[in-house]
Amino acid sequence: DAMVIQNPRYQVTQFGKPVTLSCSQTLNHNVMYWYQQKSSQAPKLLFHYYDKDFNNEADTPDNFQSRRPNTSFCFLDIRSPGLGDAAMYLCATSRGTAGGTEKLFFGSGTQLSVL
């Protein structure tokens, strides 16, 4: 029973052509995250939503945007993908309660290729 679902698993786009990745969750978690993971590198946090509050990381390029229309769905929009944006994009959720024990639940990721 998938709890954090990402579609599609593989996405191919052209250089400069806008692309949207989607994530949905059945956990009713307050917090949704987007991570970028390049080959052999650590997952890097791009931004997260706490409910409707958007939190952008300081070093996330303006090229990356996000939308969360409701609790269940979150989208990652890449306005003008470059070759350097080819990566695995991981969506994750957490309940959002205070305290360090909060663990993240990840989706299977979307592998983005830019041609």
Place this chain on the structure above:
Amino acid sequence: GQNIDQPTEMTATEGAIVQINCTYQTSGFNGLFWYQQHAGEAPTFLSYNVLDGLEEKGRFSSFLSRSKGYSYLLLKELQMKDSASYLCAVRDETDKLIFGTGTRLQVFP
């Protein structure tokens, strides 16, 4: 800056024990997590440490020393299915989860 170091790759034999080390330097510390990630799949939660000492969960154990900025994940009775990447992650003072690059473990028969 934030820094989490892990070995890039390790190999081991089925049935053996392997220890994957992680050292960290972060702005604040609110706990350390270990995740397992099979190729092309989502990371899955393995363990959490916030106090010094050993946490045991079946074949997997995780150790933390906050004063040394050090943790390890111990895998016993290795199985082929344990071949995966193991990600060390630290929750910093802002509650963000900062990941290491992961250790790719290959288990051979």
